[in-house]
Amino acid sequence: QQQVKQSPQSLIVQKGGISIINCAYENTAFDYFPWYQQFPGKGPALLIAIRPDVSEKKEGRFTISFNKSAKQFSLHIMDSQPGDSATYFCAASSTGNQFYFGTGTSLTVIP
Amino acid sequence: SQTIHQWPATLVQPVGSPLSLECTVEGTSNPNLYWYRQAAGRGLQLLFYSVGIGQISSEVPQNLSASRPQDRQFILSSKKLLLSDSGFYLCAWKQQEEAFFGQGTRLTVV
Numbered sequence: 001q002q003q004v005k006q007s008p009q010s011l012i013v014q015k016g017g018i019s020i021i022n023c024a025y026e027n028t029a030f031d032y033f034p035w036y037q038q039f040p041g042k043g044p045a046l047l048i049a050i051r052p053d054v055s056e057k058k059e060g061r062f063t064i065s066f067n068k069s070a071k072q073f074s075l076h077i078m079d080s081q082p083g084d085s086a087t088y089f090c091a092a093s094s095t096g097n098q099f100y101f102g103t104g105t106s107l108t109v110i111p
Numbered sequence: 112s113q114t115i116h117q118w119p120a121t122l123v124q125p126v127g128s129p130l131s132l133e134c135t136v137e138g139t140s141n142p143n144l145y146w147y148r149q150a151a152g153r154g155l156q157l158l159f160y161s162v163g164i165g166q167i168s169s170e171v172p173q174n175l176s177a178s179r180p181q182d183r184q185f186i187l188s189s190k191k192l193l194l195s196d197s198g199f200y201l202c203a204w205k206q207q208e209e210a211f212f213g214q215g216t217r218l219t220v221v
Contacts, residue, residue: 006154032208034208034209034210036212041215041217042214042215043117043201043203043212043213043214043215044155044201044212045212046209046210046211049208049209089154089155091210093208095208098143098145098157098160098205099145099157099205099210101154101155102154103154104154104155
């Protein structure tokens with residue numbers, strides 16, 4: 001059973017546009033929700049993360065929106081750039097336990 | 112600072128041959144260690160995780176095994192590789208909340 005569901009599977013955005021990737025979870029014990037960015041042939045790297053006690057976290061052009069009641073969270077990339085083209089994974093975990101990853105979203109930003 | 116080393120970066124092995132991938136972590140002690148596999152265009156599948164020396168938990172039945180002979184060393188092995196073992200293998204460590212990944216090993220079984 002997929003603990004974290006991620007959509008869309010792929011996304012094409014024009015340069016300067018907004019990229020939005022969505023994730024949903026079921027386990028209310030999850031208390032940490034990171035997003036990872038992966039370039040081809042490399043391991044994923046932490047991009048930004050949020051805890052359920054806040055509804056939004058922003059770091060530069062990247063924002064996580066979190067809806068605890070709906071058990072959903074999303075990544076927004078503002079002013080998307082070609083260098084943002086990568087695969088993005090959402091994840092969820094509870095303290096001391098393993099991560100559960102979404103299936104990934106392949107983002108392509110067209111110049 | 113903490114770093115994670117994973118090798119080799121790429122590997123081509125014939126069907127039926129053995130496999131040994133090694134992962135070591137520096138700058139931390141008693142980390143939780145993980146092996147993931149990523150098939151082409153797919154997500155991250157957790158294969159094994161370890162919370163300490165000699166402690167291995169398997170998430171899926173498969174042709175692979177894992178061992179943790181030292182606190183900061185995690186090894187992924189197979190006695191006989193199958194074509195379906197091809198993929199991108201990632202080692203990761205987690206302490207408290209954040210997970211850090213190695214650069215991965217691209218395994219092609221031919």
